[in-house]
Structures are given as structure tokens and as C-alpha cells.
Amino acid sequence: MGESGTRQTAPAHARGKTVIIGSQGRMGAMLIQRAQAAGLAIAGADVPLTPEKLADACAGAAMAIICVPAAVFDEVTAAVCPHLPPAAVLADITSVKEQPLRQMERLWAGPVVGTHPLFGPNPEADADLPVAITPGHHAGPEHLALVEGFFADLGCRTFLTSAEKHDQAMARIQNMNFITSLAYFALLAGQDDLLPFLTPSFRRRQHAARKMLTEDARLFSGLFEANAHSHEAVRQYRQMLNLAAAGDIDLLCERAGWWWQEAESEGEHEAESAGRRKGRM
Structure with missing residues (x-):
């Protein structure tokens, strides 16, 4: 489940198929690979995105994730939407959220959810994998659970936020x-x-x-x-x-120190503990 709530995600077998649009790009290919490794129902489509190819990939999809550059995002999303089942969730992975959400909401009457994986296509094996989730129009708890469940099965940690x-x-x-x-x-x-x-x-x-x-x-x-x-x-x-x-360099140093204050506090605590142990010897 996401960090911001107690929503229960549906089991993988009940969530249906996810289709990755842009499946040969670096991020799209990574999502496909991790989904296959997790045993999820996954399909992909990449250029040329012909109507026949999209119809086949999107058939029966519970969710479509658009993984293409911003320059072609609107064009690709417009090509995908006619082939999605009416109840499918339309999502994306772009690094901005306000503009893509508006684009998706203009093109798709169904539920829209924005996502942003805050890591690249080749994360370290033990890396934290946070994913920001930004609800769009018609996105109810069940649609958010679908999206969160998908990323959770990929080993990611999700959290809810607004696009702004x-x-x-x-x-x-x-x-x-x-x-x-x-x-x-x-x-x-x-x-x-x-x-x-x-x-x-x-x-x-x-x-x-x-x-x-x-x-x-x-x-x-x-x-x-x-x-x-x-x-x-x-x-x-x-x-x-x-x-x-x-x-005003001292002021800047003081402000910048905020990033390391927790580590400094831990260091002071360890030093105090070591001093007490030494005093008991």
C-alpha cells in the first residue's frame, strides 16, 4: 500500500493486464522486465504504433502506462485511447505531472492517474524505489489501488501527492x-x-x-x-x-547544514554512549 493511506491493493491475479506504451524505451523496458519477473500480466507496444498493434496490446487491459518522451506524449496518448476498454486506468511516468495529467484528462474520459518513478532505468539491486502517485480525474480508491499494487509488485514504494x-x-x-x-x-x-x-x-x-x-x-x-x-x-x-x-556565508552554511543534522545528532549520540561506556570501565 502507499505511504499516505491504508488502501489495500488487489492481488496480482485480480488486477488484470497492464500495457506499457513505449515498451522499448529505457524506462518502459525496465517496467516490462520487472513485471515479467514478478509474474504479472503485461503487454507492450512500441513504434510504429499502428492501430492494429495498439488494438492487440490494449485488448482487455486494466491499465495503460504511457512511457514516451514529452514531445510526442499528446500524439501517442491520442492514438492509444481509442483502443482501451472504457474502465481502463490511463497512467504515465513522466517527470512532470501537471501538464501530462491535463493532456490525459482531455483525451480520456475514464480514470487517470499520474506516476513518477523517482529512479532511473538501471537502479541498484538494493536501492529504494519510490514512486510518486498523483490522482487525476475519475480516479477512485480502486484505481489508485490498481496503480499502487502494480508498482508494489515491482518492488517499489509508492506515496500519494498532488500534481502541483x-x-x-x-x-x-x-x-x-x-x-x-x-x-x-x-x-x-x-x-x-x-x-x-x-x-x-x-x-x-x-x-x-x-x-x-x-x-x-x-x-x-x-x-x-x-x-x-x-x-x-x-x-x-x-x-x-x-x-x-x-x-553572508555563515548564514548559508547554517541553512545548508539542515541536510546533515540527523547524521550529526546520531554522531553526537554515539559519542555520548561511547563516553559513558568508557566511564564505566
Whole structure:
């Protein structure tokens, strides 16, 4: 069940078939693979998405999950909907939720549920696999249970949120990570005189940003532009830079320390325990 409620998910055999649209993409293929490993009823369809192929894949489906890029999302969803059973749940996995939900609700009269797996197509074997669930129109408890049950069987942890709250969070977490790294490395680009001064911490950041700013740059650029809250997040970040320019570094350090306060508290507790044990010796 999801973190936010006590809803009971239906057993796998009772949930019916799920069809993955975009089954040969990285995320679609991962969902197919994990669903097959879990013994779920699963079907897939990928380009060319002919009416015949869609009709065959969608026949008897309880849920369809759209796993295609934002640029073709509307077109693909419009092609899929005529082939779905009237009661089927239409879902997606895009990294923004407000716009895709509006698109799906415009094209599908049945239940709509947005999802966002907060991990990539090749997670570590023991990784936490959170999935945000955002209810759309006509999505009742039974439809949410269907979606949550599917991801739970894949080994994921689901939680409910709104599309707006999701997009506000992703603007600050995903999009700001991209745009600040992009601006930082763009600022330093072409300055050969800096190369002798590179430190291990710089190289770690460079290594961490490489894939995002090269192979996945177009993907993240599209996500930044598709999220209505991205520019507000940039404005908030600019306020932090203004504090740095004004010399308020201690204030920034104090604020940033929030991310590690739990670890510091645990460390202090362990130190106190060790001191008590030593005192008893």
C-alpha cells in the first residue's frame, strides 16, 4: 500500500493486464522486465504504433502506462485511447505531472492517474524505489489501488501527492540540480588556465554531472521548460547567491547544514554512549 493511506491493493491475479506504451524505451523496458519477473500480466507496444498493434496490446487491459518522451506524449496518448476498454486506468511516468495529467484528462474520459518513478532505468539491486502517485480525474480508491499494487509488485514504494506539489518539488530537486550544474560548468568552460588547479572535489562534481550535462542534456532541458515552477526555483536560488555576494556565508552554511543534522545528532549520540561506556570501565 502507499505511504499516505491504508488502501489495500488487489492481488496480482485480480488486477488484470497492464500495457506499457513505449515498451522499448529505457524506462518502459525496465517496467516490462520487472513485471515479467514478478509474474504479472503485461503487454507492450512500441513504434510504429499502428492501430492494429495498439488494438492487440490494449485488448482487455486494466491499465495503460504511457512511457514516451514529452514531445510526442499528446500524439501517442491520442492514438492509444481509442483502443482501451472504457474502465481502463490511463497512467504515465513522466517527470512532470501537471501538464501530462491535463493532456490525459482531455483525451480520456475514464480514470487517470499520474506516476513518477523517482529512479532511473538501471537502479541498484538494493536501492529504494519510490514512486510518486498523483490522482487525476475519475480516479477512485480502486484505481489508485490498481496503480499502487502494480508498482508494489515491482518492488517499489509508492506515496500519494498532488500534481502541483510534485512539480514544485521536482523544480527544486531535479531541475535546479540540472540548471545550477549547467550554469557552473558553462561559466568555467574554455578556461584552460584553470586546469592545473583542479581539485578532487571538483573532479567528483565533474564526474557526477557528466551524464546529465552530455547524454541527458536534452531530456533535462525539456523537463526544465515543461515544469511551470522551474523559473520560480531559479529566482529563489538567485536569492541565495545574493546572500553569498553580500558575504553572508555563515548564514548559508547554517541553512545548508539542515541536510546533515540527523547524521550529526546520531554522531553526537554515539559519542555520548561511547563516553559513558568508557566511564564505566
